């Protein structure tokens with residue numbers, strides 16, 4: 001109704017200001033996530049052609065999948081022959097990043113049913129991918145924490161594989177981003193290896209790429225390359241440790 005007295009007009013103006021304030025508050029709440037927002041960055045990554053379904057270990061069949069118990073045993077398959085030092089980096093990350101969580105994370109050369117097998121290759125077909133994971137046909141167990149449909153993110157796989165790709169390192173070394181020859185140009189190889197080891201093992205446990213300043217975030221790879229260059233941290237942050245401790 002149109003106000004027709006000064007008193008009514010003043011009242012309407014107060015009401016308008018109140019509405020404006022309320023609308024502004026709601027808009028601000030919608031536009032800005034809370035400071036402690038916890039994006040959904042835990043669980044298996046979904047791929048239609050995941051190795052879990054088609055029984056192959058090829059690239060593009062990778063599944064970032066969950067383990068299903070606190071024992072986290074890593075075992076070398078053919079490992080450390082292409083990417084110098086990656087085997088040491090993996091063992092250090094197991095003991096330095098993952099064992100301090102609720103997991104009992106360890107290296108083994110005798111367990112025939114480890115949680116993760118490690119390989120390294122020089123795959124020129126994928127020269128921009130430093131590593132990937134899959135749930136291969138040789139897995140010793142797969143399943144879901146919650147039933148499908150909708151439970152794919154809770155998929156777990158025992159006997160996963162992590163493949164590290166030396167071709168990516170050589171490619172980035174050629175661009176001056178990683179120092180593999182002692183030239184002093186680029187991120188020292190052992191530092192990048194530490195990052196890569198922590199990053200990839202996180203995927204096998206269900207950690208997805210996030211925006212926290214640690215090894216799961218590409219931006220903290222410490223390479224002077226767009227998307228990889230916000231900083232350098234080869235370790236987990238409290239955020240990822242919290243996810244692991246909540247799940248395992």
Ligand SMILES: [Zn+2]
Nearest residue numbers: 199200203209
């Ligand atoms: Zn990744």
